[in-house]
Amino acid sequence: MNGQPETEQRIREAAFRALVKHGYADxxxxxxxxxLGQNPSLIYHYFDSKDELLLSMLDVFVDIFLGQQAEEPITDAETELRRFVGQILHPKPMQVEAVMSAPPSDIETAIARVFVELWAHATWDDDFRNKTTAVEAGLRDAIVRIIRAGVEREQFRSVDPEPTADHLLFLLKQGIHTQTTTNREDAVDRVEALVDEIIDDLSLES
Structure with missing residues (x-):
């Protein structure tokens, strides 16, 4: 079918925006x-169900948060770790537009809502659980890689990169979840402050 990859991507983007507006259940x-501005029957030419579409949409998270990060050399681990954390907590429009042609105007809130909706659905659905596990593994591996590079270059203290990455990823996820599901509007700011303290503690130059 002509234009299949482009049409599939437009459908994923429409699903992203619709999920932000309606939530998974509705x-x-x-x-x-x-x-999408199209007859819904078009979607079934590309995806068998809502869940299949949303599962494929999770790949957008990987592109937004990871991109080419795994292939780029790390010369300044502290700067790269702070950049990566900021990219997760405060995704920029330009960052998202690299993989989505028409993202919601408030992309930070939109991504947080989608994160919470899909991760919550993974509680009940093994396919979603497997996919969210893979997404989190990719994020964790990226953090491990940065920390390991910092230790090897003697920019960071000699720490075990894997539990340190687990700690950081837990904080990032908790900040996003708390800000999205409670009235704690300072949740992400508080997490950023905690992460800054951890990175300062890691850095041999601080």
Whole structure:
């Protein structure tokens, strides 16, 4: 089918925007079709179900948060770790536009809502659980790689990169979840402060 990759991507983007508006429980293929500006039947030419579409949409998270990070050399581990943390907590429009042609205007809130919706659904659905596990593994591996590079270059103290990455990723996830699901509007700011303290403690130059 001509234009299949482009059409699939447009459908994923429409699903992303529709999920932000409606939430998982109330989201329908019709809502996604409305967001796409097409008859919902078009979606079934590419995806068998809402869940199959949303599972494929999780790959957008990987592109947004990881991109080419795993292939780029790390010369300044502290700067790269702070950049990566900021990229997760405060995704920039330009960062998102690299993989989505029409993201929501408030992309930071949108990504946080989608994160919470899909990770919550993984509580009940093994396919989603497997996919979210893979996404988190990719984020963890990226943090491990940065910390290991910092230790090897003697920019960071000699720490075990894996539990340190687990600690940082837990804080990042908790900050996003808390800010999205409670009235703690300072949750992400507080997490940033805690992460800054951890990175300062890691750095041999601080």
């Amino acid at each position: 989201l329908s293929i019709k809502d996604i079709g409305d967001e």
